[in-house]
Amino acid sequence: MDTYTVKIPFFDPFAVSESGQCFRMDACANGFSLIAGGERLTITPQPDGYFRFSCDEQVFLRKWASYFDLDTDYGRFQDILRLSPDPFLCAAAEHGRGVRILRQEPWEMLICFLISQRKSIPAIRRAVELLCTHFGAPLNDGSFTFPTPEKLDSLPEEALRSCGLGYRTPYVAAAARSVASGETNLTALASLPDADLETALRRLPGVGPKVAACVMLFGFHRLSAFPRDIWMNRAAELCGGEFALCGCEGFEGVVQQYIFCYARQNRNLLFSAGSI
């Protein structure tokens, strides 16, 4: 088995797996394992900030270095947030220092975040996994890739519904139809400026401001996108209603991920309502 070991700053696979941006990354015996781009990858943490990946150097450099966004300087984000006037942002950034914005596939992000609305993260993971095991392509280790637009488009809605999609079933079906037919060309959308990309995504039924922002941030690497979810609203209340994001222009989405992880990890501490 080929492996490649490399030192990566500002990278914590656990933090990434808990960040809610991906739904197919799990803890395993050796560390963490994920499926993306039609392949499984295992990440084994090593001492002193090194990580061992289950692929050779060439594949890592060609594929995974980009996936883990190694060209982006997260140290700069950390430096800026450390000096933020908002103590909540300082704490969130420190807590989330190992989070990176993965460069995931737009199609997969579109479907995952259509499903995500009013579902808990465990429920999202379950629905996504059912979609993959039922309609994805098998890998040699018994797992499955994320299904293609053509595959989902070929299915009766009842087949989609059986994966627990509920009322989101027609949203997923319409997205599959639009992408498979070429009406929505996700590759072409990648070259649009942020505002036009958002407009195009929101033409799809079930894509509102929050889902569009997630697809932009996690699928198109638009780091300015700031998905406003219930965790942002809860956390913002602790900050007097709104976050002080001045100075964070261009990487608001990274800040959002820091806040998301921090708020969820400390839900009992921060939100004493208890029932959350």
Added chain:
DNA sequence: GACCAGGTATTGC
């Protein structure tokens, strides 16, 4: 068995 979940579309004012 309530209650809530990475929201959105629709309706009514």
Added chain:
DNA sequence: GCAATACATGGT
């Protein structure tokens, strides 16, 4: 415009 409401199903 903006507030209220329905929405399928699963996790806790």
